[in-house]
Amino acid sequence: MVRTLLSLLLCVAARSDVCTIARADESPAAVAAPAGCPAQSTFRDSWIKVGERICLKCHVAGGDAADSKFRLQDVLRISADERVSAVTQNCDVFTRMGLVRDKDGRSRLIVKATGGLDHGGGEVLKADSTELSVLQEFVDSLKRKPTETHPAQVLDTDDLKSFFDGVDMLSDQRLLRRVTLSLAARLPNASEQHVVDAQGLAAFESVLAALMKEDAFYERLQEGFNDIFLTLGYNGNGDDVLSYNHFQHTRHWYQKHNLDHVPAKERQRAKYKLADQYREALRREPLELLRYIVEQNRPFSEILTADYTMVSPYTARGYGVFEELQTEFQDQDDPFEYIPTKLKALKHRDGKVQPTAAGDYPHAGLLSMFQYLRRYPTTETNRNRLRGRMYYQHFLGVDIMNLAPRVSDAAAIDAQYETPTMQATECVVCHRTIDPIAGLFQDYYNEDGHYGPRKDGWFTDMFGSGREGDDLPEAERWRALQWLGEHTVTDPRFAIAMTEHVYYILMGRNVLRPPTDIDDAAFAARRRAYLAQRELIKHAAKTFTDSDFNLKVVFQQLVVSSFYRADGLSAVSLRAERLAELDDVGVVRLLSPEQIERKIVAVFGKSWGRLDNSYAILYGGIDSREVTERLTDPSGAIGALQRILANDVACKNVAADFALPPDKRRLFPCIQPDVVPGTTDVTAEQKIRAAIVHLHQHVLGRHDNPDDPEVDQTYQLFAGIVAEAASRGRFEQVESYFCKSSGQAGPRDPDPHYTLRAWRAVVTYLLRQHDFLYE
Amino acid sequence: MRRDFLKWCASAGLRLVVPTTLFEGARASEDRKESATYDGPYYVVCNASGGWDTTYLMDPKGVNGINRLYQQGDILTDGKICFAPTAKHISEGMSNEDFFAKYAKELLVLNGLDYSVNNHAPCSRYMATGHLDSLAYPTFAALVAACRGPECPLSFLTFGNYSATGNLVSMARVPYIQSLKLLANADSVQGIAQHPYHDAFVSDHMDKALAEQQRWRASQSNLPRRMRAESMLYAAQWNSKSLTRITPHIPKSTPKDPLSQQAEIALASFKAGVCVSANVTIGQFDSHQKNDEDQMKLLPRFLSSIDYLLRRAEDLQIREKLILVIQSEMGRKPTYNKGDGKDHWSIGSTMFLGPGILGNRVIGSTSEGQFPVALDAQTLALDPDNGLRVRPEHIHAALRELAGIDAHPFSQQFPFKLKDEEKLRGLWG
Numbered sequence A: 001m002v003r004t005l006l007s008l009l010l011c012v013a014a015r016s017d018v019c020t021i022a023r024a025d026e027s028p029a030a031v032a033a034p035a036g037c038p039a040q041s042t043f044r045d046s047w048i049k050v051g052e053r054i055c056l057k058c059h060v061a062g063g064d065a066a067d068s069k070f071r072l073q074d075v076l077r078i079s080a081d082e083r084v085s086a087v088t089q090n091c092d093v094f095t096r097m098g099l100v101r102d103k104d105g106r107s108r109l110i111v112k113a114t115g116g117l118d119h120g121g122g123e124v125l126k127a128d129s130t131e132l133s134v135l136q137e138f139v140d141s142l143k144r145k146p147t148e149t150h151p152a153q154v155l156d157t158d159d160l161k162s163f164f165d166g167v168d169m170l171s172d173q174r175l176l177r178r179v180t181l182s183l184a185a186r187l188p189n190a191s192e193q194h195v196v197d198a199q200g201l202a203a204f205e206s207v208l209a210a211l212m213k214e215d216a217f218y219e220r221l222q223e224g225f226n227d228i229f230l231t232l233g234y235n236g237n238g239d240d241v242l243s244y245n246h247f248q249h250t251r252h253w254y255q256k257h258n259l260d261h262v263p264a265k266e267r268q269r270a271k272y273k274l275a276d277q278y279r280e281a282l283r284r285e286p287l288e289l290l291r292y293i294v295e296q297n298r299p300f301s302e303i304l305t306a307d308y309t310m311v312s313p314y315t316a317r318g319y320g321v322f323e324e325l326q327t328e329f330q331d332q333d334d335p336f337e338y339i340p341t342k343l344k345a346l347k348h349r350d351g352k353v354q355p356t357a358a359g360d361y362p363h364a365g366l367l368s369m370f371q372y373l374r375r376y377p378t379t380e381t382n383r384n385r386l387r388g389r390m391y392y393q394h395f396l397g398v399d400i401m402n403l404a405p406r407v408s409d410a411a412a413i414d415a416q417y418e419t420p421t422m423q424a425t426e427c428v429v430c431h432r433t434i435d436p437i438a439g440l441f442q443d444y445y446n447e448d449g450h451y452g453p454r455k456d457g458w459f460t461d462m463f464g465s466g467r468e469g470d471d472l473p474e475a476e477r478w479r480a481l482q483w484l485g486e487h488t489v490t491d492p493r494f495a496i497a498m499t500e501h502v503y504y505i506l507m508g509r510n511v512l513r514p515p516t517d518i519d520d521a522a523f524a525a526r527r528r529a530y531l532a533q534r535e536l537i538k539h540a541a542k543t544f545t546d547s548d549f550n551l552k553v554v555f556q557q558l559v560v561s562s563f564y565r566a567d568g569l570s571a572v573s574l575r576a577e578r579l580a581e582l583d584d585v586g587v588v589r590l591l592s593p594e595q596i597e598r599k600i601v602a603v604f605g606k607s608w609g610r611l612d613n614s615y616a617i618l619y620g621g622i623d624s625r626e627v628t629e630r631l632t633d634p635s636g637a638i639g640a641l642q643r644i645l646a647n648d649v650a651c652k653n654v655a656a657d658f659a660l661p662p663d664k665r666r667l668f669p670c671i672q673p674d675v676v677p678g679t680t681d682v683t684a685e686q687k688i689r690a691a692i693v694h695l696h697q698h699v700l701g702r703h704d705n706p707d708d709p710e711v712d713q714t715y716q717l718f719a720g721i722v723a724e725a726a727s728r729g730r731f732e733q734v735e736s737y738f739c740k741s742s743g744q745a746g747p748r749d750p751d752p753h754y755t756l757r758a759w760r761a762v763v764t765y766l767l768r769q770h771d772f773l774y775e
Numbered sequence B: 001m002r003r004d005f006l007k008w009c010a011s012a013g014l015r016l017v018v019p020t021t022l023f024e025g026a027r028a029s030e031d032r033k034e035s036a037t038y039d040g041p042y043y044v045v046c047n048a049s050g051g052w053d054t055t056y057l058m059d060p061k062g063v064n065g066i067n068r069l070y071q072q073g074d075i076l077t078d079g080k081i082c083f084a085p086t087a088k089h090i091s092e093g094m095s096n097e098d099f100f101a102k103y104a105k106e107l108l109v110l111n112g113l114d115y116s117v118n119n120h121a122p123c124s125r126y127m128a129t130g131h132l133d134s135l136a137y138p139t140f141a142a143l144v145a146a147c148r149g150p151e152c153p154l155s156f157l158t159f160g161n162y163s164a165t166g167n168l169v170s171m172a173r174v175p176y177i178q179s180l181k182l183l184a185n186a187d188s189v190q191g192i193a194q195h196p197y198h199d200a201f202v203s204d205h206m207d208k209a210l211a212e213q214q215r216w217r218a219s220q221s222n223l224p225r226r227m228r229a230e231s232m233l234y235a236a237q238w239n240s241k242s243l244t245r246i247t248p249h250i251p252k253s254t255p256k257d258p259l260s261q262q263a264e265i266a267l268a269s270f271k272a273g274v275c276v277s278a279n280v281t282i283g284q285f286d287s288h289q290k291n292d293e294d295q296m297k298l299l300p301r302f303l304s305s306i307d308y309l310l311r312r313a314e315d316l317q318i319r320e321k322l323i324l325v326i327q328s329e330m331g332r333k334p335t336y337n338k339g340d341g342k343d344h345w346s347i348g349s350t351m352f353l354g355p356g357i358l359g360n361r362v363i364g365s366t367s368e369g370q371f372p373v374a375l376d377a378q379t380l381a382l383d384p385d386n387g388l389r390v391r392p393e394h395i396h397a398a399l400r401e402l403a404g405i406d407a408h409p410f411s412q413q414f415p416f417k418l419k420d421e422e423k424l425r426g427l428w429g
Helices: A040-051 A080-099 A108-113 A130-142 A172-184 A190-211 A216-229 A264-283 A286-294 A313-319 A321-326 A371-376 A387-398 A410-416 A426-439 A474-489 A491-507 A521-548 A551-559 A576-581 A594-604 A613-618 A638-660 A684-700 A710-729 A757-766 B002-012 B022-030 B096-103 B118-131 B142-148 B177-184 B200-218 B224-250 B258-271 B292-317 B394-401 B410-415
Strands: A167-169 A308-311 A339-341 A564-570 B042-048 B076-078 B081-083 B108-114 B156-158 B277-282 B322-328 B347-353 B359-364
Touching: A040 A080, A040 A130, A040 A521, A080 A108, A080 A130, A130 A757, A167 A426, A172 A190, A172 A216, A172 B258, A190 A551, A216 A286, A216 A313, A264 A286, A264 A313, A286 A308, A286 A371, A308 A313, A308 B002, A308 B177, A321 A339, A321 B156, A339 B142, A387 A426, A387 A474, A410 A426, A474 A638, A491 A521, A491 A551, A521 A551, A521 A576, A594 A613, A594 A638, A613 A638, A613 B177, A638 A757, A638 B224, A684 A710, A684 A757, A710 A757, A710 B156, A710 B200, A757 B200, B042 B142, B042 B258, B042 B292, B081 B096, B081 B177, B081 B359, B096 B292, B118 B142, B118 B394, B142 B156, B142 B277, B142 B394, B156 B258, B177 B258, B200 B224, B200 B292, B224 B258, B258 B277, B258 B292, B277 B292, B292 B322, B322 B394, B359 B394
Parallel strands: B042 B277, B042 B322, B108 B359, B156 B277
Antiparallel strands: A167 A564, A308 A339, B076 B081, B108 B347, B322 B347
């Protein structure tokens, strides 16, 4: 099978022993035109479009062409104060190579790049490519005096410090609301508002520290990481993760559980509930591991190295360890109270015990959890390669399948070699990396995620087990996944990947990829945006690493970052390039169905409850199995659901709120339905505007003045409806039957001035707005 | 600011959906009640997810041990289309015999398609977008929806398969046909039209207020992402009103198989004029084990669902406006593995049907070993030595021409950069 890989493979594979998969984000680097470099502007173009994207793959220390004279510096991997020097050196190397001519007058730089002079990398630039044109322009510019045609200048486009110039940041109070809604599913409390008022941005460290102890934060954390790992979506029932071979006597404990204390007529229902909760509890275990690690301030690296797993009173029964653990639970009947524990080595029903050193199951965080393994199963032909792929994606941030390069004739290669994955260069380049990882999972060789080595032994027509050049020592075979986890967490890509996961949770989208289309007029702008974001990620990842992988630190870092706080533009008009730079700036995230439901609870005090199951999918949600990516832009279907939501939530809450004593109201604490615009009451408009200001603040998080244009618009809506109702003369003197304050029972609410219905329209109008539906 | 923003979109080539009508929509909304009806053509990409075995369909071999269920001499033809005999091997669905007897006159078959790679993810992306190396390119279905009907509330429906939109249009997922009923009456309690939440004049006031607000906000300076989101949100809610048109076309009974269910949702949406394109898909074609058993189960189901789609389109009187792309992301290897399965193969086939497509034709070929045979792009005749290996970008370039969107600015944002001599001239006949 031809397994192609990536332009992001650093192609040391073809001739060296080790193939390293580099993250796509590691190639470009900030580059300032060095003072001593001739032909600066053309060099800069050559560097960002050709040098760092193509040449650097091999012509760098550790690369395939490290020994060549054309050796470059990877600017990204060195400290900022060394970059100018490195770029100068790179320019010098380019220039010297560019000036060397063959007998036909062609630059050596061009000839090599197009595959001439036995270039080790072959033809890396096509004859009609833009990359070659760029390189040619650089070579041509060398013929001219740089000071005449390209005056020395410091290019300012890579000065990332100015990236947010002209971008307005969210006020501290609005940031507070964003954070509490996003991470704690509630509005800010008075104490938080006070401390933020007093301390500004500095207050967020303590505010977040407290917030990250709340249950709602962990619910959000688990939801966010499930978007990434999708462990809730494994096939079958929750208890299918426990194998018949190892847990045959315990995995269906609920079938024999004594429910005599339950009245007979309710017993069957109780039995179903017991089974459902048990299955859900098992399904949640991987996410409970994440919660435990973060809640206990343990190193997040334990998601790969934890020598324990999480069990609840229910799941412990499934594993057959309840008796020994029961005293450790606070409530033995709580299906979702989880504690860490170590399982014993698995014992097959034929009596054979899993080989281990000390008799314990070799836990390796998520890697060894049956749920994770079942979510990403193997087959006879896949041979754990899916697991290898997901390992790279989840824990090192490398998506192998996203950028597969074209193979000239994949079918011919497939037919030519007996084992293309080990023989054909095009295949080896990837399989040398993926297959050793796959081999590390070999003890879980079945589609169910259960423990069970392959009967015929591991495949010999695959590269041996290991990781990026390190072979798995035979003595470590029994604990291969522990070995993998330990090696992974020391890889700098791990911290970057985890930081990017938190970025996804906060922003609702993945980090930027380095731009690849050099023909794009906005290439330079996109590159700068990418580099600016990279700086944030790298900085947060370093802080994360320095904190011994405390994940809360990443939330702290990102929440106060300009990327999270950016809220608008102060400049009236910007250049196209600048707008392209700012294209991805700002959270501006369509709230997920789960987030919308939580926000409704936070704002209205009770749930709506309709964005679940199929409506969740309709609203862009996921089921973790078939539908695994959230929609980020609203379709007409979502637009219709938003209308339903706005109509219905307003219907259920407006009359109900007015029915409460004013000091208990959330929506209308300062106004009564008898305040009617356009009457002789000169204070009516003032009161209504004050009520609108409150609604804007409470529902939308806006801090408007009574004469704000947005308040004007809302006022006009309210007043217009009341006026038109009055002008029509006859209308029902009561609110809709369906929107009664008392729910189904009780009389309809009086509405003699039509104000109740007008306020309902106002709330409907607000709920349909960006400020409510987006973060 | 609005003008600057649009100018910037154009000049920077940014992948943003900001149809000018969205900005104008706010103003226009006062005197129109719903978005315009899209009247076709309608595009359906039927996807056999996992990799179908083309040698059991439109590229029969029967030699070199490629097929165990028939020999070369058993191969059937209908018109110019050759196909594998399957009637004796299936227990449900539609046989090749029946399918080609019914549709061969309309079908264009393209054999010898080179996917270049043979992994599901990149192949799916390549086949759906015509571009292997980019995550940014939109699928054809999304692109044509963006070009032809950006204001349709369900412009691009997807039920699976690779569905990237290039940020040109929103994708819509409607998992159940019953969902359409609810969506169609969003302003009524429980979707019951007789019980509106608001009096009609109140709804008018809200619409006007939202339109005014959108117009005002569009005039303000803001981050590009925010501006785009505001306009898309407004468009989504506004255009969703036209979903009321779907109600008469929602079938009373629902077919059992998934692809036919998807077809019903798509067809009702087409008929209502609220949808341009749809990705419909069924999976499990990845027959690494028991290839023949799986393919003989899935291919007939797939063909049966396509037949159902076309029959229902006939019922709804939109059949003549329906363009089908029938595809999979890869083929199956010409040899069986130890599990009687077939692994991935980077060569495959595709079929097309619909207005503007001359049927009863086969373009391209594979050798007896199931390797692609190159063809002359200008004449479409086989030219093994000097011809072109047909790849997804060639098909997509032709599809764009067929849809009349090849010169559209959105298409220009995602070019294929093919030389003239690489373009399949006259592919559609």
